Amino acid sequence: MSSAVAQTRAFSTSAIAQEISPQAETPVILSNATHTIADLKEYFVPGEITKITDQLIIKAVVVANDEHGNFYKKIVLQDETGGIVFLLDRHDLFTTFEEGREISIGAKGLYISDYSGTIQVGGAPTIDKKGNPRLGQLDDRLIADHLFHGKQVGLPKANEVTIVELGPSDISTLVKLCGVQFSPNDTTGTLADAAAQQTISKTLVDCNANEIFLRTSGYAEVATVSVPDGSGCVTAIYGVYQDKKQLHIRTGLDLSLSEARCEIDASAALASTATPASLVPVISLKEDFSSNENYEPVAAPNWLNTTNVSKGRTWQAREYNGNVYAQATAYKDDAPKVDAWLVTPKINFSEGLQISFRTATAFNAHQGLEVLVSTDYKGSGDPSTATWTPLKGVELANATSGNNNWVPSRNVSLASYKGEGFVAFRYTGSSAGKASTFRVDDVVISKS
C-alpha cells in the first residue's frame, strides 16, 4: 500500500469517528492542512466541472450556512486565503456546520466548477433542466468522507472594504461595507418576495453612486423585512454573478442601516458609469446567453444592456425548449416607448472579422430590430448619442419570417470598419401598434 493510500484510509476512518460525535469540542486533529482555499481554487477550469484527484487537506471556518434560509443546501467556508461555496445535499446543515466551526476538508474526489463566476465545490455533475451538465451537490452519504468537524473558533472578522475595492479574492468571504444605503428606487417593500418565494435583488449604493446588489431569497427569514431606508454598514458574503457584484446577508443583524442617508454625488455617478468593467477590445466572441436566467435582464461579460427611456424596458433573457436567448418587446409596456440596446463588448475591427447571429420575431407588427455599428460610442452611457450605422448585408427576422422561426444572419463581414467599436442590437417599439417581439441568439464574432 502506498503511503498516499494509507494516509487516505486513515483519514476516512477518523472521519467516521468524527461523524459519530459531530459536536465533540475536543476533536481529533485529522491531519495538518496541506493546502489553502486559494490552492483549491487553482483546480478550477473555466467552463468545466473538474474532479479533484489530488488529496488536499484544507482547514477553513464556516462563515455562512442554511440556518436563516438565505443559503440553501450550501455552506460557505473561509480561510486566510479566501472563501468558497460548498454544495451539500442535506437540510439543516447548520446543526453540524455552525458558523465559526473549523472544518477540515479532504478535497480528493470532490468536484469544482462555478456558478456564473462564483467558484463552487460539490459532488459529481448532474444535468440541469436545460440539459447542461452542472456541478452536483455532494451526496449526503459522502459529506462525512470529506468534511470533518474541528473546533469552534468563532467567525473571522469581516473584511471592511468599499464597493469599488471588492475583488476576486473577496469572493465567498465575509465582508463589511460601510457608508452604504439602499438606492432611492429600492427603499420600499421587503427584502424579498416571501409570498411568491422569490429571490429579489435590491441595489445598495454608496455616496459616490457605486452600486452592488443585495440578493435575498424568498425563503430567507429576512424576506419579509422592510427595506431599511437609512445609511450604515452591511455585513455579508460577497459573490459575483457574471460581471455583477452581489451580497448575501445571513440574518437581519447583518444590516445596520439606521444613520441618516448620505447625498449621492451625481457627478461621481457619471464618473463611475463612465468606467465600465472592461474596455479591452476583443477580436472574437461567442455569446449564446445560456448562463442567463429566464425573465432576468440579459447580462453577459462586458456586454451592455441599456435603455435611454426612464424606467424603460431592456433586453430580457427568455428560455424556450432549453434554449436561452435575448428578447425585447413592447407588448403591454406601460412606458411610452421601448428603446432597448444590447451592445457587444468592444471589438477590434482591424483584424478582418465577421459576425453571425440569428434572430426571430413573433406577433410581428413592425420592424423593431436594427443591428448597428459604431466606432465612436464610448462603451457606456446613452448609446443613442453616438453615431451608429446599420450593419450592411445582414438578414434579419421580419414580417415575412413567420412566428418564432430563427433566421440566420449570414456571415457578415466587418472588414469595412476601422479601429475599435461596437455592434448593437437595438429594439424600438411601443405598446400602441408597435409591439412586435424580437429575439437574438448565438452571436459569434470571428476571423473571416
Ligand SMILES: [Ca+2]
Ligand atoms: Ca441560446
